Amino acid sequence: MMDFILEAWVSGSIERAKAAWMLGGGNRWKPGEKLKLLFAGYNGTRNMGSDVRVEEMLRQIRHILGAEHVEFTAMTFDFERSRGYFENTAQVRLPDIFPPFLANEVPKYHGVVACEGSMFKSKFANALTTMMIGSLGLAAVQNKLSVGYGGEAGYMDPLLAKMCGRYCRNSFVITRNEESRTVLRELGVPTELGTDTAWTFEPRPPEYGQSVLRKVGWDGRTPVLVVCPINPFEWPVRASVAKLALLSTIGAYKKSHYRGPYFHNSGPAADAAYERYLTAIANAVDAFRKRKSVFVIFVATERLDARPARRITEKLGGGIPVLTSDEYNMYELVSVLRACHMMASSRYHGIVTSMPGLVPSAGITMDERIRNLMRERGHQDLLMTVDDPELEGKLLAALEKLSRDGESIADGIARTVVRNLKVMARMGVYFEEEVQRRYPEFGTRRGEWSWEDYLPPISQNLKDLVSSYS
Numbered sequence: 001m002m003d004f005i006l007e008a009w010v011s012g013s014i015e016r017a018k019a020a021w022m023l024g025g026g027n028r029w030k031p032g033e034k035l036k037l038l039f040a041g042y043n044g045t046r047n048m049g050s051d052v053r054v055e056e057m058l059r060q061i062r063h064i065l066g067a068e069h070v071e072f073t074a075m076t077f078d079f080e081r082s083r084g085y086f087e088n089t090a091q092v093r094l095p096d097i098f099p100p101f102l103a104n105e106v107p108k109y110h111g112v113v114a115c116e117g118s119m120f121k122s123k124f125a126n127a128l129t130t131m132m133i134g135s136l137g138l139a140a141v142q143n144k145l146s147v148g149y150g151g152e153a154g155y156m157d158p159l160l161a162k163m164c165g166r167y168c169r170n171s172f173v174i175t176r177n178e179e180s181r182t183v184l185r186e187l188g189v190p191t192e193l194g195t196d197t198a199w200t201f202e203p204r205p206p207e208y209g210q211s212v213l214r215k216v217g218w219d220g221r222t223p224v225l226v227v228c229p230i231n232p233f234e235w236p237v238r239a240s241v242a243k244l245a246l247l248s249t250i251g252a253y254k255k256s257h258y259r260g261p262y263f264h265n266s267g268p269a270a271d272a273a274y275e276r277y278l279t280a281i282a283n284a285v286d287a288f289r290k291r292k293s294v295f296v297i298f299v300a301t302e303r304l305d306a307r308p309a310r311r312i313t314e315k316l317g318g319g320i321p322v323l324t325s326d327e328y329n330m331y332e333l334v335s336v337l338r339a340c341h342m343m344a345s346s347r348y349h350g351i352v353t354s355m356p357g358l359v360p361s362a363g364i365t366m367d368e369r370i371r372n373l374m375r376e377r378g379h380q381d382l383l384m385t386v387d388d389p390e391l392e393g394k395l396l397a398a399l400e401k402l403s404r405d406g407e408s409i410a411d412g413i414a415r416t417v418v419r420n421l422k423v424m425a426r427m428g429v430y431f432e433e434e435v436q437r438r439y440p441e442f443g444t445r446r447g448e449w450s451w452e453d454y455l456p457p458i459s460q461n462l463k464d465l466v467s468s469y470s
Contacts (some may be wrong), residue, residue, distance in 0.1 A: 002239035040135035041115030044076030049349025059456035096260030111145025119151030137167030148173035209339030232366035282315035428454030
């Protein structure tokens with residue numbers, strides 16, 4: 001019921017914004033003004049993947065349009081947790097109950113860029129998708145720039161899908177994969193094919209990650225295995241006034257409470273599936289470290305992931321380092337990931353951000369994101385699912401393969417990184433063209449440009465990969 005209320009609330013806000021625009025209201029861009037863009041995303045929760053994506057969107061789009069011509073603002077749930085992120089970008093707080101905020105904030109800008117990777121899905125939270133649709137829809141009905149950048153679409157509840165088709169029909173969505181284009185095409189939403197935007201992210205130098213590993217017990221020689229677990233069975237998150245009332249009065253649902261009126265999926269079936277997942281990973285890692293000399297660490301790239309990481313370490317007898325995004329910012333955490341020698345991850349961006357460091361990785365997936373990435377790499381034999389009854393044995397086999405065939409796996413990773421850099425550059429071309437379509441008088445770059453010119457400034461490491469694998 002609460003999800004329905006949020007969807008109706010946002011839909012009403014979009015209709016009112018449309019009427020106001022038709023009556024002459026709203027903030028129209030004028031030649032000579034800076035183009036003011038709002039980046040709508042799930043930031044300020046120390047979700048490393050979400051933050052890295054937005055960091056690189058901001059850098060890329062600013063580079064393409066010219067820093068002197070634009071003014072950017074990014075949403076955040078918590079200023080403290082996004083402090084030091086998003087250089088030269090203002091931040092505005094996104095409240096838990098977001099419809100009034102969107103209605104007031106979006107009209108202040110000349111356009112919206114939706115940033116969330118899981119942009120149009122019921123898998124994680126209808127509320128999050130409602131927020132994405134609302135941000136894009138409010139901009140679109142006022143004939144402003146309305147772009148979804150590097151997002152995905154999957155199954156949506158029927159009412160949410162109808163809302164997406166109605167209010168994003170005049171938006172433009174660049175998706176991470178062809179499957180997402182198919183979903184949106186059936187709803188009448190214009191799309192082009194793109195990729196994730198984390199490929200160009202540059203963390204702290206390798207020496208930093210190595211120093212952190214030494215600090216937690218690494219001897220500097222033994223291969224490091226990093227594991228990035230999640231709780232795949234606590235999704236979707238749903239809003240519930242009834243649960244919030246019971247939490248406030250008698251303390252019920254405290255364990256499944258996420259934030260505000262939002263609660264994780266819970267119950268005996270979810271708990272049992274979660275326990276099987278944790279046990280399978282623990283047993284596979286334990287068997288592998290008994291066969292190989294390896295230093296194991298766990299990394300929580302999202303604050304919530306500290307819980308499954310610590311649960312697995314308990315099953316392994318304790319004493320294994322757990323590094324979390326609460327303790328380390330995104331620049332530090334990615335440096336740590338790239339200092340490792342092998343990875344098993346249920347976090348898509350744990351894998352993506354490690355790939356420019358050519359870290360051989362295996363994926364344990366709950367949805368299509370890691371599956372699509374492993375297929376692109378040609379590494380389907382390194383892919384498992386979170387609910388596979390044979391997860392333990394398959395993960396042990398994958399870890400053995402990472403140890404044995406790391407060099408050839410790294411070669412496939414390098415080729416995938418370079419291929420995605422080129423696709424990300426093409427996304428920049430699409431974005432520039434959409435700006436020109438919406439605002440023909442906005443001055444864009446003139447002359448001939450190479451594909452690299454549509455990326456933000458990249459590191460020497462990436463330049464070397466491009467030189468070797470183009």
